[in-house]
Amino acid sequence: MSKLSFRSCAGLVAASLMLAAPSLAEDAAKTPAAGTAGTPDAAAGQTAATTAAASSDEFSAAAEGLSPLVQDVQVVGPWSDGDEHGVWRTVMVQPAGEDAKTHFFLQQLDASGHNGLALRSTTEIPEIAKMEGQVVGYRPDDPNEAEPNSITLFFEVVPNDGEVSETYELHFTPGQPYSFGPASN
Numbered sequence: 001m002s003k004l005s006f007r008s009c010a011g012l013v014a015a016s017l018m019l020a021a022p023s024l025a026e027d028a029a030k031t032p033a034a035g036t037a038g039t040p041d042a043a044a045g046q047t048a049a050t051t052a053a054a055s056s057d058e059f060s061a062a063a064e065g066l067s068p069l070v071q072d073v074q075v076v077g078p079w080s081d082g083d084e085h086g087v088w089r090t091v092m093v094q095p096a097g098e099d100a101k102t103h104f105f106l107q108q109l110d111a112s113g114h115n116g117l118a119l120r121s122t123t124e125i126p127e128i129a130k131m132e133g134q135v136v137g138y139r140p141d142d143p144n145e146a147e148p149n150s151i152t153l154f155f156e157v158v159p160n161d162g163e164v165s166e167t168y169e170l171h172f173t174p175g176q177p178y179s180f181g182p183a184s185n
Helices: 006-017 024-030 040-064
Strands: 070-081 084-093 103-110 118-124 133-140 151-159 166-172 179-182
Touching: 070 133, 070 151, 084 133
Parallel strands: none
Antiparallel strands: 070 084, 084 103, 103 118, 133 151, 151 166, 166 179
């Protein structure tokens, strides 16, 4: 089993976004500098341009398809479980309104297949919506080599009645109860 670094997982995410379409560099290499209409080189250039436009449209549609309620999406680290591997992704959703609460979701994206990433699981952390404060940031801890299928996140939360942020931590392993609460450090 190979171990994935955060950088290589970020590369997997970027590669999967290409959705098996030819790269723009390959498209540019296929486009003739001085092709004549009707020649095979010109046809290849037109096909490459069409593919690039279709890919761009597909990416645009994916971005535009996000709900306006989604406030934040991040890839926060790698995971592995036997021969399977991928990345952790977080999604923060916040409805409009003064008293709206943030809903936080942790997702496992599986990169084990050859067709890009697939959603493996989604878990809401409901304690975040129940907090009397606002999440102003969060970050992952370094991956745990002893438990490569787990993740720890640290949240900075500003209480509604205060100015000094408080740190909370989430320890998550699929199939097991997670823990969420004030940071112990």
